[in-house]
Amino acid sequence: MVMIRPLSEALTDTSVDLPEGKPLLEITDLALRFGGTRAIDGVSFDVKNGELFSIIGPNGAGKTSIFNVLSGVYRPQAGSVRFLDRSLLGMRPDAIAKLGISRMFQNIELFDNLTVLDNLMLGRHQHLDYGMLSGMAWVGKAKRIELTNRRIVEDIIDFLEIEAHRKFPVGMLPYGIKKRVELGRALAMEPKLLLLDEPVAGMNVEETEDMARFILDIRAELDLTMIMVEHDMGLVMDLADRVMVLDFGKRISLGEPEEVQNDPAVIAAYLGEGDEGPTLEDEIAESKGGQDVEEAAT
């Protein structure tokens, strides 16, 4: 019999030992242009070890572009990106993945024709250190490594409560489950930094609460550093340790959730100048549907 383990026993390599005050990720003066459009315009920030850092901003502010720079899909024109004291600039996406950065995509980017199991096993791809010929023979090392990783994947399936969907091709699954599978695939990579790009976009209240619970559990069990881009203000203000606000590629605010909420620059960016209409607090209260997300999750 195989027993299911807690996540912290399945994924053991997610926390980093860094000296006090040393950031896990440092971004300085990052600039990314597409022709004349400045998608990211001189943004600097750092992410502390073990922190849940959130990036918010109106549409087109450059949030996802930062993720694409971090995972090596876009090449920035200027600035530096340092992760664990290594520059990520110019590295290919698969090399960055090996360093320990994994991500969830804004629009689901799962491998549609593969089953949930195979998708998660692809998350483990960089941990499968057997050769192709060994895989073709399927004896000894290859089989052993496949089984060990299958077990880790099963622990993640158990954690995300998607046992029933294990052997379905993901193309057939409903949206909320696909999002969970994507979180699972990113987790399976056993990352040191997890990028969540709108994890609750398009979800209803229950699904949002489930996702919030998973994110909190991942933090508690794995001590994993995360960066989250999200439009759901209630979720961001409840979960994040620090929030950075972008507008038109520029950083307009950075600080604890309460500071950011009351920053005049942020209010202006979201709601325009002037004092008519709803305030940011109203929007937060509305998105929570009257209840505290963190409270609901515990």
Add this chain to the structure above:
Amino acid sequence: MSAPTTQQVEPRTPRRTLRGRPELYTDYAKDQALLNTPAKRFWTGLLLLAALVLPWMPFATRAWIGNLTVVLIYAIGGIGLNLVTGFAGQVSLGHAFFVGVGAFSAAFLGGSPGRAAGGLELEMWVWLPLSGLIAMVIGLAVAPLAARVRGLYLAILTLGLVFLGEHIFREWEFITGGFIGRSAPDPIVGGFNLYQRQEIFGVDVTREAIYYTFCLVILVVMALLARNLARSGSGRAFAAVRDRDIAAEVMGVPLLRTKVVAFGVSSFYAGVCGALLTIPFGQITPENFGGLAGLLLSVEFLAVILIGGVATISGSIIGAAFVVLLPRVVEIASQYIPFVGGQGSGAFLTVFQVNGILFGALIVAFLVLEPRGLFGLWLRVRNYWKAWPFSY
């Protein structure tokens, strides 16, 4: 004497309990096994047994065993194309070129020197794997170029190989024998000719039966290797590149390397297929693999995987049977259909034309109605009976 004791009647144990619960998996190894249900084990075993005893059946004529041998060889080539096109999603119209490379390599390595052509007269256990390796090396050399383009452009690029191949096959006389080609190598393993009537343990065996059995063994081994490849990390990487290449890269799958590996493995299978094909062909010429004939052969292999089932190994084998045997069946059937006749018989349609029409219609029908091919049809039947009497 004591009275006969009344037999204690044991309640009959249900057969289901005796067999255990074969579909209850208690570890991941059982779940991941290739033949993970009793039904799969039974039918695969039965099919293999049937394939093995087929040449010994009284109704098996030499011509039919020859046809079945070609099925087995086409299946190897089909598996190769399925690895690169079905699994890794890189459409290749150049498969015939690699089959040709394998065939001429085999003819050069195993054949005897002729008028213009050289020959090394090696034994089959050398020339068979070496032909695959030569095709693989050429595949690996072409792949970095091919990996930069996709879709239609890739199809055209690989199509170019076929026409490039025609030129090389014609001009490099020392290897290929030039315009007239050259004869097939002798399939000799340890002094034993695999394509010659032999007496084995006092039984007279036809050369077709010997070669058929040999090809069957090679196919089973290569199909098994391909199936394992498909379920291991490399195979999943192929599928990831096919489904979403950007996401695959972010997951740590090196894009270029994965595509190159897919081309390499596929070319190896094509090379072995070509090398084995030389024997039933007897004489191989550039006309077999280059130019328009090569394009036709490439399309035939595409038909194998489209009709059989994209991204399935067993589908490639069914597809090969379909593509190779259909013309033979049409040939036989033509005797009973009034307006179809052989070449030059003056009939309204020749057998060749009927084949062309049927192929075209079948490919269109499968693409529109069941893109998963015959394998998909089988899945439908299986799921229907699994759920019977309910519709789902």
